Amino acid sequence: MITGRPIGEDDLQAYVDQALEPARRDEVKAYLDRHPDIAARVAGYAAQRDALRDALKPIAEEPVPPELSLARLIEARERRRFRPGSRAVAAAVLCLALGGVSGWSARSLTLPPETGIIALGEEAAASYAVYAPDRKRPVEIDAGGRDELIRWVSNRLQHPVSVPDLATAGYRFMGGRLVATAHGPAGLFLYDDDKGIRIAVLVRPMAVEKEATMSELNYGSVAGYAWANDGIGYSLVSEAPAQMLHPLADEVRRQISGKI
Structure with a gap:
């Protein structure tokens, strides 16, 4: 049944997550067919989702820690059965254990969404996983259009950016x-x-952690560093x-902010 409701950002996110009812999904698809610019943004969200899944797959495949085994959790529940509030606590822990059986990835459901430097690193890893392996068109504007890319x-971003020069380290631009990221547009070089x-x-x-020292990050096969300045x-x-990337990150930071 056609609802006629306007298509909002929540609908687009639910479309990417494949969480819409069939009728609403068809409405959103028709809307995207009429708005190719928005369709391109949504396709970027979907690609980022898939890249994150691939990047974090090694974590999801980690074995369940022994302390979260189902037998131990049931035993703990029995010990706490007669304590005030224990039934709710045991149920929550048991749900976590059951999620862990399918890959231990359910631990993310118990944590708030990542923000700041952690989110920035995840977005960089996801974008790398999407575009770096592309041998035909990894970039939208090549090195010859450097000035155009900087202006764009x-x-x-509503902020002047510069392209770091890593030629002395052996890396060509x-x-x-x-x-697209969950926190708005980003530049990828x-x-x-x-x-x-x-x-x-x-x-x-x-939006948060506007000043942050350099932190090492690791997402399976992709590693790196993230920081914030001004x-x-x-x-x-x-x-x-990662040890090879540290001096490169230092050089980028030196060129952009004038300090290490």
Whole structure:
């Protein structure tokens, strides 16, 4: 049944998550067919979702910790049966254990959504997983359009940005693009070396942790560093070893903020 309700951001997010009723899903699809610019944004969300799943798959496949085994949790529930409020606590713990049986990924359901530097690193890893492996069109604007790319990203982020130069470290600037994140648009710059190793630098405004020291992050095969300066966040990620990325991240930070 056609509802006739306006299509909102909640509908678009539910469409990406495949959580809409069939009739509403058809309405959203028809709406996207009429609005290719919004359809491109939604496709970016879907690609980012898939990339995050791939990047975090090793974590989801970790074994359930022994202390969360079903037998131990049932035993603990029996010990607390007659304590005030114990039944609700045991039920919550048991639900967590059952989720853990399917991959231990259910622990994310008990935590608030990631924000700040952690979210920035996840977004960089997801964007890297989508675009870095692409051998035909990893960037929207190549190195020859550097000035155009800087204007485009700066205008969308409403903040002047610059493209770090990593040539002295052996990495050529390939180009970049705008990417969609859960916290708005971000600029993505890609680099590669003579061995084909690619590095991504993601930049976007920060709503929280507007000033943050450099932190090491790891998402399965993708590792890197993230930090924030003057309300702008930066993350450098790659499939290269983290110890190799640290001096590169330091160099990016030096060029952008003038300090390490």
